[in-house]
Amino acid sequence: MLSFAARGDSCCFFELEAGDRLRIIDPEGRQPGYLYVQAGAVPDEVRTRPEAGAPNLSDHLARGGTDCRAVVAMLHSRGIAASNFQALQLFAAEAEPGAAFEVTATADAICVLVVAGKPMAPDAQDPPTDLLVEIRPSGSLEGRAPPPLAPPLLDLRVKAATARSYTVKAGQYIQIIDVDGRQCADFLAFDAAALAEGKEYGLDATTTHTLMGSTAPKPGLLSKYFDARMIPLVEVVQDTVGRHDTFMLACSAKYYEDMGYPGHSNCTDNFNAVLAPHGVQAKKGWPAINFFYNTIAGAGDQITMDEPWSRPGDYVLLRALTDLVCATSSCADDIDPANGWFPTDIHVRVYDAASAFPKGMSHRMTPDAEPRLTRESGFHPRTSALTRKMEDYRGFWVPTCFNAAGPLEEYWACRERAAIMDLSALRKFEVIGPDAEDLMQLAVTRNVRKLAINQIVYTAMCNEHGGMIDDGTVFRLGQNNFRWICGDEYSGVWLRKLAAEHKLKVWVKSSTDQLHNVAVQGPKSRTILSGIVVTPPQEPTVDELKWFRFTVGRINGVPVLISRTGYTGELGFEVWCHPSQATSVWDSIMEVGEPHGLTPMGLAALDMLRIEAGLVFAGYDFCDHTDPFEAGIGFTVPKDKPDPFVGSEAVSRRRDNPHRRLVGLDIEGNEHVGHGDGVYAGRTQVGVVTSATKSPILGKTIALARLDVSAAAIGRDVEIGKLDGHQKRLSAKIVEFPHFDPKKTRVRAEASSQAAARPAPSSPDAVATAGVPA
Known part of the structure; x- marks a missing residue:
């Protein structure tokens, strides 16, 4: 199908x-x-x-x-x-x-x-x-290539266990398609002009690894493959698989001879045959890029392999950076899992340079879900003009930092003045219908029945055994109207599953692509927004907006929702709008904010801020076998909730019999500490660092760590184990967290009486994300 x-x-x-x-x-x-x-x-x-x-x-x-x-x-x-x-x-x-x-x-x-x-x-x-x-289909799908991405200039089938050569002009796109899935495809490319002069410059894996600092180049900054002259020949534009081999040679006659199969067809000999007319010298083994080949650098320095991850129609899209002579093979290996034990066809298409395909990786919220390429938020035209340091964060292109400042200056802007950051990668779900309240009451740990209209609450969402699926914020827009803001796309799948199982009349609609948001954070954030947000008479102004509340209004005529929320530990707001109007919102905020030192901020500065504030991050500080107490957010689990939630019995048992506890660490010295580093008491490992940073405002390295309760006493001395955990140790002391502003006086700050008396325009449709992975 x-x-x-x-x-x-x-x-x-x-x-x-x-x-x-x-x-x-x-x-x-x-x-x-x-x-x-x-x-x-x-x-x-x-x-x-x-x-x-x-x-x-x-x-x-x-x-x-x-x-x-x-x-x-x-x-x-x-x-x-x-x-x-x-x-x-x-x-x-x-x-x-x-x-x-x-x-x-x-x-x-x-x-x-x-x-x-x-x-x-x-x-x-x-x-x-x-x-x-x-x-x-009425017939078999075997061998049927997917529809082209655009009208192709070249449509080339590489039959199983063969290779084909072809030429590509600079700027044109090369799509290499795994037709039936789980089939490796080796790829070679040579500088065509040099080859015409008798000089052979092809892709060089060692040079590429060294210059990219990455095992497998992917769309974005780490996208290029180089030759030995350090000249890039191709760049990766799109990749629907994300797992490929760049360690070893294409299969050769020697490999099969050593395995007891002399005379077996192989990619190296196939390449030699199709490249000979182009003047390329034959080799015993070709150092090719092997797309879709699932090799793993495993334990004990062993390179192992398994069946490819690619599915029928998966592809890699490349762009030629100069005129090229290329060759693509369909790997002949049928003696191990490399091709799912059965070689099949590869398809190659070449597209005109004018196609201008966007860059992106494919993301799936579940293994059987439809893939989706990395998206650009509505604010991307403005952020991408200010930086080339973008990273693929949860399927969106998000700035790591900006050219004009850098992480440290962006950090200080947020602590001392104000910063603006694109947080559109947060997932949004509209929960509507007569049973909407019952569904949210069942799905999250907080008591949402107490939530007033225009109020927000931060909460955990757990599975049956008490592990956290996600954390996020619930917005109440009406009696039977909620909005769930979180980090993981799977939350929507989970909510629909619960609704179906409990026969609730409710719709869970994905609104991520209709609601993009920027966070405006820092001591001057209220002053900046109060000058441009106009709210209806019956709605709170920005000056009047309380912590974890939202209001609606307009910014220069653009409808917005504004929430008093954030992920920095500072006074702050989030401004929500439709992506088609995001650039107008960005421009308006930047224009008013410039005299106040408003600075664009990226993920690197945000990480410093949220660790100082003790705000947890999915995949680092919690996962699906971490309960809310082990994640340091036990306050989201009230003891008096009148209705059970999914996992409530398990969470209650974990509360009464805790095994691990999230703590803060003050670390001596300036050496790097990172997620996953072991925490030791003597020779015994007692826990693991979940998040760490060099705190600019505290002038020391700090961390969040999950420790065994027997070793988690505040004031106790422990050590961070580096190298193998024993050969190098960094001294640390267990402390309470948050490390900075533990009473949250900054984020709770109310408007002065003068500001409150000032007429304030304002209106945002925002989502509270305090404590939500951004």
Whole structure:
């Protein structure tokens, strides 16, 4: 079966063959769509139910987004007019989660699926969400390549256990596709101009590792592959797998001879044969990039391997940085798990330089979920103009730091003045329906029945055995209206699972792509925002906004939601808006903030701030086998909650019989301490460092660490073990945390009486994220 996601408020193109069974699913509910089928190939279900009121496909494609342009290009390449389609409306406005439409193609058909929607206001809860498309072909899918990303210049099949050579011009894109999944593909590239002069300069793994400081270059700054002259030949633009071999040679005759298979087909000999016409000298073993080959640098310095992670249609997209002679193989290995024990085809496509594909890695919230490439937030046009130091954080491009300042200056700006940071990578879910309160009461540790409208609470979300799925904040927008802000996409899956199991009438709608946010943090944050946020008369102004409350309003006419929340330990707010208006919000805040020293801030400075403030971070300070008490946020588990929550019995047992405790550490000296370093009492390891930083304001290295309760007494001396844990030790003392402002006087600071009396414009649709992994 072929499956993919059609994103909310977008469109996509696909083809059906006669007899194919099409199924379109609305996984979250309440998401209308329109299926457009080329006239003359309309299945009976569409022909008998035409939608007279459906928007004209041409009008939708004229909107001009990236998805629309891609569909227009595909139709143009086939000579098909957008007017030559018949439409069918899918799903009612109140469709239940999991609603599905099915149809069988009576002839070959070209289809366009439009996922209807409009931009969601920050205080609304009607985000357009994804539809899932499943195509069950009448015949086998084996060997069927996925649709091209754009009209290809070259469409090349590399049959199993063979290799092909081809040339590529500078700027063009090379897509290497694993057609049937779990198949390795070696790749070679040579400077074409040098090769024409008899000089052979190809990809050099050692040079690449050294210059990149990375085992496997990936989209972003660490994206390039170099030759021995240290000249980059290709860069990685997109990668849907993220796991490849860059350690060893392509398979060779010697490997198979040593394994007892003399004469076995191999990639090295296949490369020698197809590269000889280009003047490339034969080798006994080619130092190729091996895409999709799952090698692991394991314990005891052993390089081991297993079946590839790649699935049918997975690919790597490269961009040529100069004119190249390239070669791609489909690995011939069938004597071990390298190719899932059965070699299959690889497909190569070359696209024009004008395609301008965005960079990104694929992310899946669950192993069987549809992949999604790294996204750019609505604020990205402004942040990317100020820095090239971007990292892929939870599927979004987020600045590490900015060119004009750097982490330390950004840190001091937040402590002394104000800083602004893009936190759009936070996941947002709209929880609506008559049973919304019951669902949230069941899902999180806090008592949400006590939560007033326009109030926010920070809480944990646990599984049945008491381990934390996530932490986050619950916003109450109405009697039956909640918004869950967290760090992990899986939280939405979990909420829908609970709703289904408990037969609750509630919809959990993903709104991450409709609600982007910046944090404005620091002592002057209130002054900055109070000057530009206009709130309705019945809503609190920025000056009046209390800690863990939100209000709505406008910034220079743009609807926003503003919450009194943050992740820095400083007075601060978060400003939420639709991504299409994010640059306007950024510009307005920066203009007013400039006289106050407002500075853009990245993840590196944020990490220092949140560790000083004792704010925990998923994957570091807690995971799914860490309960809220072990994570240092036991305050989120009230003893008097009237209703049980998922994992409440397990959490209660853990509270009464604790095994581990989160503590602070003051560390002597200036040597680096990091996540995962062991904490020792004498020869015995008693715990592990979860987060650590050199604190600028305290002038010392501090850490959060989880220790066995028997060794966690405040004031006790312990040691951090480096190297093997024993050959090098750093002295440390157990202390209370937060290390900085433990009474939270800064973050709780109220407006002065003068400021409170001043007329204040303001309005934000914001989410409280104090303590939430950003």
